[in-house]
Amino acid sequence: MKAILAAGSIALITAGAFAQERYELPAEQAETARMLIDQALESDLAWDIVESLTTEVGPRLGGSEAEARARQWGADLGEELGFDRVVIEEFSMPYWERGDMEITMNAPYTQALYGTALGGSGRSPRLRPISSDIVYFRTVDDLMAAEDGSLEGRIAFVDGEPIVRSITGAGYGPANIRRRVGWQHAERAGADALVVRSVGSDIRRFPHTGMMSSDSAGDWADIPVIAVSNPDADHIRRLHELGEDINFTIRSTAGWRGEVTSGNVVLDIVGRENPEEIVLIGGHLDSWDLGTGAVDDGAGVAITVAAAELIRRLPQRPRRTIRVVMFGAEEVGLLGARAYAAQHAAEVPNHVLATESDFGAGRIWQFVSNVNEDANPVIDAIGRELAPLGVLRGGSNVPGGGPDIIPLAFAGVPTVRLNQDGTDYFDLHHTPDDTLDKIDPEQLRQNVAAWAAMVYLAAELDVEFRPTPDAASE
Ligand SMILES: [Zn+2]
Secondary structure, eight states, X not given: OGGGSOTTOEEEEEETTEEEEEEOOOHHHHHHHXXXXXXXXXXXXXXXXXXXXXXXXXXXXXXXXXXXXXXXXXXXXXXXXXXXXXXXXXXXXXEEEOOOEEEEEEESSOEEOOEEEOBTOOOOXXXXXXXXXXXXXXXXXXXXXXXXTTTTTOEEEEOOOOOOOOSSOTTHHHHHHHHHHHHHHHHHTTOSEEEEEOSOSOOSSOOOOOBOOOOTTSOOOXXXXXXXXXXXXXXXXXXXXTTOOOEEEEEEOXXXXXXXXXXXXXXXXXXXXXXXXXXEEEEEOOOOSSSOOIIIIIHHHHHHHHHHHHHHTSSSOOSEEEEEEEESSOTTXXXXXXXXXXXXXXXXGGEEEEEEOOSOSSOXXXXXXXXXXGGHHHHHHHHHHHGGGTOEEOOSBOOOSOGGGHHHHHTTOOEEEEEEOOTTHHHHTTSTTOOGGGSOHHHHHHHHHHHHHHHHHHHHSOOOOSOOHHHHHO
């Protein structure tokens, strides 16, 4: 069928009751996309970028001095590679710092636990240790049912289960509830502190940090809120099932440190025909402070910058502008993403497509989209170019695009996503174990290949991904 269709043509194929137009890429663009794939599969550029970021900058918590160094690193990289425009766009944000923490079990015997404060945690009173018996809750729902004042003088411990590993990371959202809102119920019930099982799929003694949610008034925890490793939580569960009284000592100096400056780094390849139309890609520049943020999300920054750079080296610029955004302060509440959408509100309607790489560095296995349905045949044609890389065409109405794309997607920007194999992502996520050695260079090259071909075609082809104004008003 494909062989008898002229390049660039549209033909009707009927499938059951539905008629679906089939679109064939123009030969020249298809050839360029294949050339980009070949080049990416031979290129170590993404590896060099993520190695440089994780080694020369290191951990880079949103709002920290390290994140400011990362911005300068990102702008220097953009200049060095020869992007057409390189801008640091600052915004201000409240800064939370981890400080020091200790957590020890004192009864039924003494044992050090492996824990870390959650983002937004409070400190122990006068920065001194608290020693209290724990009240064990099997699930966060059980803690939510605790009566007001019923945990005075106690430490709440919320168990749960390790996340079940999966390619999509599907178990993360539900497991995350104890991390996000558990503190609000512990505080309401009068607890001295809250300790939760880490939200992770590994059986290492690494705690997983991550941001909590503020309450409906916008307030944060006054009490220490600590996640312990899965094996530590297993241990506490077994002691509880033996009927033992369990006592913890906790000391934390975590807290808010006032308003600071963060920012996004914006690198543009200016389009040759429609420079005002923007295909936005990127990753987030900040990381949690325990590891060096290699898979979350140094890899995403490296993949998208490297893909854009391969396109920049073509003999001519694509029709549209390709914009790589290194978002700031993602981990601590999508603050860079919100700032970007606010600062660029006037040109949001010119963003024709947006997507982020923020799920590690595993092989891409699926391409999903959420664009004007008339553009689906073109997305399908792009998908066919990715098939030799082992990428399957997934759903055509899957909202998303990545965490930092949420504000743009809400404002009506079409999205696509190159889904990575996240089977081991939540082993490493937000732990001290998120380091460069976890990235497989060959899988990283496969990512860059898929991104380079997809982004080039999205920026080059004459296709509207946004609904036309008429269609939108119907
Ligand atoms: Zn991330």
